[in-house]
Amino acid sequence: METMEQAVHQKRSWTTRLDAKKKRIDSVKGLVNGRVIPTDRIVEVMEKLIRPGDRVVLEGNNQKQASFLSGALAQTNPKNLFDLHMIMSSISRPEHLDLFERGIANKVDFAYAGPQSLRIAQMLEDGKLTMGEIHTYVELYGRLFVDLIPSVALVAADKADRQGNLYTGPNTEETPTLVEAAAFRDGIVIAQVNELADELPRVDIPGSWIDYIVVADEPYELEPLFTRDPRHITDIQILQAMMVIRGIYEKHEVQSLNHGIGYNTAAIELLLPTYGESLGLKGKICKHWALNPHPTLIPAIESGWVDSVHCFGGEVGMEKYVASRRDVFFTGRDGSLRSNRTLCQMAGQYAVDLFIGSTLQMDQDGNSSTVTRGRLAGYGGAPNMGHNPGGRRHSTPAWLNMMSSNDSLARGKKLVVQVVETFQAGNKPVFVESLDAIDVKKDTGLATAPVMIYGDDVTHIVTEEGIAYLYKTDSMEKRREAVAAVAGVTPVGLGHISKKTESLRREGLIALPEDLNIRRTDAKRSLLAAKSVEEIVQWSDGLYEPPAKFRSW
Amino acid sequence: MKISFLFPGQGSQKPGMLTDLPAGDPVHKVIASANETLNESVYKHHSKEALYSTKSVQISMLTAGVGAFKSFEAAGVNPDFVAGHSVGAFGAAVAAGVIDYRDALKAVRFRGELMERIYPRGYGMGVVLGMDENMLKSIVRQYYEETNPVFISNKNAPDQITLSGALPGIQRILDVARQNGARCASFLNVSTPSHCPLLSSVSEELFEMLRDIPFYRPLIPYAGNRGARLLFDPVDIRQDLAESVSSAVQWHDASTILYENGTRLFIEMPSGNVLSRLAAKAFPEARVISVAENGFDDCVFIARRERLKS
Known part of the structure; x- marks a missing residue:
């Protein structure tokens, strides 16, 4: 017995990961100053700290980009560094794919690739990259702790001190999650920062999780992705917003929610202080939000509608406003926003009553997708939030309201709402007989079709025709009838027999604007609490500072 | 911030187009070398009557594109990527340094002749x-x-x-x-029923002809017509130039590839604005200008300013 134990102990070391890490750290001793990598030596240092075949998580989420580190990685020599397995929530910068073009990396796992969706599809077809999976955000973050544990994490922050403590300001986003997955499994963490400071406004990530910092030659890239200029909101979108407020938020008493980034949801935000107020709904609906700091939410916040907002990330221009509204937003001692993409995605998945978003295509069963043939775009945050977490236990009025049986074990449901116009720009029908996602699956050999939101999770569809209350349907046939009834003159809608509209209305499976006491002629832009970015700035008391491209004055 | 030059194809020609090119030495040189290569005045090809002929259109489009490109080059404005639609691809190949202008001119003249000969009516x-x-x-x-x-x-x-x-x-x-x-x-x-298999014999003859002219490694990437890929190999570019006339031009994808590779300023070479209209619609976040609409001097000014930003 004793000899056997000894034999086992001799056979195996339990610190191989740590030993390997120490070796890598030793290999750059002469190149770094403590934890600081000199800016001009980053490529050389990366070639030593990263090894061929490593799993590298590169921070590129849909807002903040570790652009200095991704640029440096793309400059490494593919003779020294090759076969990397990249893990990125968002593939959005040209050099992200240059890594594969140059042979530095060969495999990728990701969530979103919208800005590079044609290139990645071509490279997959040309055999230049091997596809892992297209994930939802929460799944990708989860796998970082299970079977995609990174060897190296490359992340971005605003400031660091010499001990490696990081300050991310409002854009904490997914940095803590990525760092945690690498740091606590003896991976190597390199953070690019805009500046090295003696004292940080607050510590977002402790220095003991960080191995190296490097001052970037220019600040990390940050895009204002969640700003919608109210000037582009149309009367149809206002009509849909009125239907949503009356026929869904009021009807089901929706108190906590997430909104997509489209103009139709921006319209809802801007109608709360006007149309919502006129219905006496303040304090009854839309109190708690899992949402980025949308500028279009400012009028509702200023009018006292909003109790709390937790954010995935920041939004350019909203920094001062958020810091001045501490009662509403999550903020640090320094005053600025604290965001966290992982936690907010989880909140949006499990803790809110409702998700509402838009899509480019929907089939007769309510499955929706934003992929186009020949493109590989992946998903945004919609699939996590746009699904009903079956294991949810806590109840709220809206959730209970979705119960459609008297069974003693009956459960409620998350409200998942898709709001679309029946045709997109360019005369393309939104309601189609078959999703492009199915062709994309065939073309690319994906294991599953990249459906964004599954039809069985969708509880409501809103079009310019009316609302379909899918959660109430008790058969597939009824469900299809309800979808077709609001699908207009698209291929799906043309199958609808107008005689059926009356019975569907009577059964409450669909509602037309008149059923909700909404006159189509009342849906006018004059209802918007702010009709331009300039008016949003006025609502904010000048605290919102829109980026140049949104300034028209 | 990257710059792409777009070279338009047939349909963008207009009478007198070669006299509208930017003034100066670069264009004079291009015109002189055209005259010498063709053994006649290139101006014969840009009159209203001459432009009924596919051959003349192709000669004029190539000459206008290369003339403008050389003028930009002389003004210190160089693209990061090039792409051309159909016959425009030959101008793009010249700009990428893949073939000499004189060889390109002979090739498009031959291409035009072949296209005119096949399917005269119907x-x-x-x-x-x-x-x-x-x-x-x-x-x-x-x-x-x-x-x-x-x-x-x-x-x-x-x-x-x-x-x-x-x-x-x-x-x-x-x-x-x-x-x-x-x-x-x-x-x-x-x-002519261009860009479909009915023209495959034109591609074959053109391919044979292109084999006899030297192709060089591109100095900057060229986005191909057929596969909408960035091409780095002269052999691939030669094949694209030969086969494009009998294959569908994936113009939307080719310009999308330029955008995804970081292009935020598109400049369309003369004459016309077809490609810049398409780009402006497809890429609202990019700056899109054309020599025809904005004028050469403004294009140079904007390109220099954008370069300074990056």
């Missing part, structure tokens, strides 16, 4: 607006007849797709497309 092209590719494809599949062949050819935008083939076949597809919700479906004023 064939042409049409365009369908406001209908996506899948739907148009299924219509073509359903209504295809051996006797009047018709093919989907260029994809200029997701909702702007051309048809090439026999006139009665095209007519039929245009009618059906209109009945099925296309916003507009009409014939193009072209007598």
Whole structure:
């Protein structure tokens, strides 16, 4: 017995990961100053700290980009560094794919690739990259702790001190999650920062999780992705917003929610202080939000509608406003926003009553997708939030309201709402007989079709025709009838027999604007609490500072 | 911030176009070398009458594109990427340093002659607006007849797709497309069914001809017509130039690849604004200008300023 134990102990070391890490750290001793990598030596240092075949998580989420580190990685020599397995929530910068073009990396796992969706599809077809999976955000973050544990994490922050403590300001986003997955499994963490400071406004990530910092030659890239200029909101979108407020938020008493980034949801935000107020709904609906700091939410916040907002990330221009509204937003001692993409995605998945978003295509069963043939775009945050977490236990009025049986074990449901116009720009029908996602699956050999939101999770569809209350349907046939009834003159809608509209209305499976006491002629832009970015700035008391491209004055 | 130069193809010509080129030495040199190579004045090819001929159009388009490119080069404005639509691809190849202008000129003259010789009547092209590719494809599949062949050819935008083939076949597809919700479906004023398999013999002869001229490694990437890939190998570019005339031009994808690779300023070479209109619609976040609309000097000014930003 004793000899056997000894034999086992001799056979195996339990610190191989740590030993390997120490070796890598030793290999750059002469190149770094403590934890600081000199800016001009980053490529050389990366070639030593990263090894061929490593799993590298590169921070590129849909807002903040570790652009200095991704640029440096793309400059490494593919003779020294090759076969990397990249893990990125968002593939959005040209050099992200240059890594594969140059042979530095060969495999990728990701969530979103919208800005590079044609290139990645071509490279997959040309055999230049091997596809892992297209994930939802929460799944990708989860796998970082299970079977995609990174060897190296490359992340971005605003400031660091010499001990490696990081300050991310409002854009904490997914940095803590990525760092945690690498740091606590003896991976190597390199953070690019805009500046090295003696004292940080607050510590977002402790220095003991960080191995190296490097001052970037220019600040990390940050895009204002969640700003919608109210000037582009149309009367149809206002009509849909009125239907949503009356026929869904009021009807089901929706108190906590997430909104997509489209103009139709921006319209809802801007109608709360006007149309919502006129219905006496303040304090009854839309109190708690899992949402980025949308500028279009400012009028509702200023009018006292909003109790709390937790954010995935920041939004350019909203920094001062958020810091001045501490009662509403999550903020640090320094005053600025604290965001966290992982936690907010989880909140949006499990803790809110409702998700509402838009899509480019929907089939007769309510499955929706934003992929186009020949493109590989992946998903945004919609699939996590746009699904009903079956294991949810806590109840709220809206959730209970979705119960459609008297069974003693009956459960409620998350409200998942898709709001679309029946045709997109360019005369393309939104309601189609078959999703492009199915062709994309065939073309690319994906294991599953990249459906964004599954039809069985969708509880409501809103079009310019009316609302379909899918959660109430008790058969597939009824469900299809309800979808077709609001699908207009698209291929799906043309199958609808107008005689059926009356019975569907009577059964409450669909509602037309008149059923909700909404006159189509009342849906006018004059209802918007702010009709331009300039008016949003006025609502904010000048605290919102829109980026140049949104300034028209 | 990256800059792409776009070289337009047939359809963008206009009478007198070569006299509208930027003043100065670079254009003089291009014109002189055209005259010498053609053994006649290149100006013979840009008159209203001459432009009825495909050959003259191709000679004029190439010369205008290269003349403007050389002028930009002399002004210190160099692109990061190039792409050209159909015959425009030859101008793009010259700009990428893949072939010499004189060789390109001989090639497009030959290409034009071949195109004129084949299918003298009864064939042409049409365009369908406001209908996506899948739907148009299924219509073509359903209504295809051996006797009047018709093919989907260029994809200029997701909702702007051309048809090439026999006139009665095209007519039929245009009618059906209109009945099925296309916003507009009409014939193009072209007598050659370009960019479809009916022209494969032209590709073969052109390929043989291109084998005899030197091709060099590109100095900057060239986006191909057929596969919409960035091409780095002269052999691939030669094949693209030869085969483009009998294959669909994936223009929307080719310009998308330039955008995804970081292009935020597109400049269209003369003459015309077809490609810049398409780019402006496809990429609202990019700056899109053309020598024809903005003038050469403004294009240089804007390009220099954008370069300073990056």
